[in-house]
Amino acid sequence: MKPSKMFAFTLGTLSATGGFLDIGDLVTDAQVGARFGLSLAWVTVLSAVGIVCFAEMAGRVAIATKRPPMAVARARLGPRYALLVALASFAVTGLLVMAELSGVALALEIATSIHYLLWVPIAALAAFVILWSLPFEAMERVYGILGLTTLVFIVAVWKLQPDWGVLFESATTTRPPPGESWAAYAFFVAALVGAQMTPYESDFFGSGSVESRWRPGDLAEMRVNVFVGFPLGALIAIAIQAAAMLVFFGPGVHVEHLSQTALPVAVALGKVGLLIAIAGIFAVTFGALIETLFAAAYDVAQYFGWSYGRLQRPARDARFMVLVILLLVAATALALTTIDPIRVTIIAVTISGMLLPFMFFPLILAANDRRTMGPMGNGRVSNGVGTVMLGVSLVVAAAAFPLLVFTRGGSA
Amino acid sequence: MRSAGPSHNDDRNPQSYLRRGHTVSVVVVLLLVLMIAWGSLWYVMAPPRGAADYAHRSAQTAVTLRSQAVTAERWADLVEEDRATREAAVVAFEEAEAAAESAISQQGSWDPPPRTSAAEARSSLQTAGQELVSALADMRISAHRGDWESVPRHAGRLPALASRFTRIERRFDRLEREARR
Numbered sequence: 001m002k003p004s005k006m007f008a009f010t011l012g013t014l015s016a017t018g019g020f021l022d023i024g025d026l027v028t029d030a031q032v033g034a035r036f037g038l039s040l041a042w043v044t045v046l047s048a049v050g051i052v053c054f055a056e057m058a059g060r061v062a063i064a065t066k067r068p069p070m071a072v073a074r075a076r077l078g079p080r081y082a083l084l085v086a087l088a089s090f091a092v093t094g095l096l097v098m099a100e101l102s103g104v105a106l107a108l109e110i111a112t113s114i115h116y117l118l119w120v121p122i123a124a125l126a127a128f129v130i131l132w133s134l135p136f137e138a139m140e141r142v143y144g145i146l147g148l149t150t151l152v153f154i155v156a157v158w159k160l161q162p163d164w165g166v167l168f169e170s171a172t173t174t175r176p177p178p179g180e181s182w183a184a185y186a187f188f189v190a191a192l193v194g195a196q197m198t199p200y201e202s203d204f205f206g207s208g209s210v211e212s213r214w215r216p217g218d219l220a221e222m223r224v225n226v227f228v229g230f231p232l233g234a235l236i237a238i239a240i241q242a243a244a245m246l247v248f249f250g251p252g253v254h255v256e257h258l259s260q261t262a263l264p265v266a267v268a269l270g271k272v273g274l275l276i277a278i279a280g281i282f283a284v285t286f287g288a289l290i291e292t293l294f295a296a297a298y299d300v301a302q303y304f305g306w307s308y309g310r311l312q313r314p315a316r317d318a319r320f321m322v323l324v325i326l327l328l329v330a331a332t333a334l335a336l337t338t339i340d341p342i343r344v345t346i347i348a349v350t351i352s353g354m355l356l357p358f359m360f361f362p363l364i365l366a367a368n369d370r371r372t373m374g375p376m377g378n379g380r381v382s383n384g385v386g387t388v389m390l391g392v393s394l395v396v397a398a399a400a401f402p403l404l405v406f407t408r409g410g411s412a
Numbered sequence: 413m414r415s416a417g418p419s420h421n422d423d424r425n426p427q428s429y430l431r432r433g434h435t436v437s438v439v440v441v442l443l444l445v446l447m448i449a450w451g452s453l454w455y456v457m458a459p460p461r462g463a464a465d466y467a468h469r470s471a472q473t474a475v476t477l478r479s480q481a482v483t484a485e486r487w488a489d490l491v492e493e494d495r496a497t498r499e500a501a502v503v504a505f506e507e508a509e510a511a512a513e514s515a516i517s518q519q520g521s522w523d524p525p526p527r528t529s530a531a532e533a534r535s536s537l538q539t540a541g542q543e544l545v546s547a548l549a550d551m552r553i554s555a556h557r558g559d560w561e562s563v564p565r566h567a568g569r570l571p572a573l574a575s576r577f578t579r580i581e582r583r584f585d586r587l588e589r590e591a592r593r
Contacts, residue, residue: 109503110499110500110503111497111499111500112499113498113499113500113502113503247486251478251482251574252475252478252479252578253478253479253482253483254475254476254479255479256476256479256507256511257483257504257507257508257511259500259503259504259507260483260504262500263483263486263487263490263504266490266495266496266500267486267490267495270494270495270496271494271495271496271497274495274496274497274500275497278500401452404452405452405455405456406455408456409456411472
């Protein structure tokens with residue numbers, strides 16, 4: 001394999017790793033680790049299997065049909081279904097834009113002690129300048145490489161010298177620890193699934209495959225990105241849970257702030273580790289900000305058939321760019337109302353969990369259409385795993401909102 | 413001359429019925445969604461309903477306050493050992509103080525149930541909570557002034573406060589169990 005091809009593989013994999021992690025993950029993983037230890041790590045493993053399955057399917061559908069997921073949904077299930085899904089996905093992903101923007105600002109606040117609200121408009125402006133002027137490949141390279149800094153959480157767990165037997169026992173326990181209720185446990189199952197199988201990830205992946213004009217010959221690269229990148233992201237997510245468990249579980253501390261996500265790294269590795277963790281938090285939230293901006297705009301542009309894209313010059317897809325700018329402005333305005341970004345994140349990931357079956361069902365249908373997919377249609381493994389994960393997402397979708405209300409966002 | 417075809421306003425026109433039915437169903441669904449949203453908001457925002465709920469949510473407040481105390485103490489120790497940046501520690505102190513203030517204020521706004529020892533437990537929680545807010549404020553002020561030598565002195569009050577919150581949490585847990593019998 002040529003070095004340039006290897007480099008492209010590596011970058012694509014890193015982008016997928018960063019794509020798994022975002023503000024929802026950073027917050028939820030730390031909360032879960034502090035309260036439940038590793039007894040919810042199985043949810044992360046399950047979510048990784050799910051997102052690998054559906055992202056690979058979305059990429060394959062995009063390569064075979066040369067059409068993005070939302071267009072495929074419209075063709076399969078009619079414009080009314082596609083409109084409802086597009087609107088719901090746009091709303092939830094729009095909320096996540098605000099959460100990611102706040103995450104970027106919070107990371108900068110932790111680094112500088114300047115209040116995060118002062119950073120919000122600056123982060124938004126930086127995102128706009130980068131979107132407007134940098135080619136998308138350059139953006140992916142930067143936040144893909146910077147996202148490697150989140151590996152510091154894995155190093156921190158090792159450096160904290162845990163009792164591996166205790167970690168293993170916690171990871172193989174599938175019930176809440178003493179003092180926690182089954183309702184809170186179930187809520188965090190739903191929240192983790194919503195945070196780690198966010199609809200925008202597979203949507204963005206599929207749309208990206210169309211834009212990059214991937215051919216059947218690119219299938220191997222796409223699969224490496226998915227099969228290596230997302231599980232690596234899941235490993236980092238479990239490391240965040242483990243690090244939080246090792247520092248917070250014993251004293252009975254609940255995590256409510258993003259700074260607490262970074263604290264275990266400081267305990268383990270000192271100042272340098274802390275700075276690397278902050279860089280990692282900045283990188284994943286900034287990368288997720290770009291992805292959620294595009295994903296939300298894709299929902300609308302693909303439904304209405306607008307010209308759009310990351311690879312075109314902004315002036316050639318004016319409506320798409322105007323929508324991206326409006327989203328950025330709305331997210332900035334919402335963040336500046338001082339609404340708690342952590343609370344918004346928890347709500348957004350829970351609602352995103354409710355959308356999963358509506359996004360994945362048309363994908364499975366499309367991937368099974370032999371007329372359009374040809375030899376790239378789903379095999380037994382894809383269908384088996386996809387059907388199981390669809391079932392899981394249906395259960396999560398039904399239970400997420402009642403649990404969100406009944407447990408008051410997991411606090412009860 | 414009258415038109416031979418059906419009029420859109422003609423009540424016997426099936427399309428007119430379908431349109432009206434569709435509009436009604438959209439309105440009903442919207443109303444249902446609004447009612448669910450309003451009901452959910454009311455459930456989440458309403459004060460505790462009953463003695464057991466009061467005790468449970470007050471115990472959660474004690475947990476929140478303990479969390480802020482332990483977290484702020486960890487950050488102060490890390491800065492003293494030069495294992496954390498001062499910028500991150502300042503942010504942590506501010507967040508802990510704001511969260512503690514909010515938690516104690518919310519708990520204080522709930523009426524304790526009558527004819528129980530909840531009022532006494534509430535008083536202990538409020539007193540300890542105010543002391544925590546005061547300690548965190550002192551840490552924040554010292555940090556802002558660059559007087560980092562004073563931060564460990566103020567942080568020294570936190571371990572005892574954390575232990576008090578644990579005892580108060582257990583007290584409310586007992587009250588909750590009694591109320592549920």
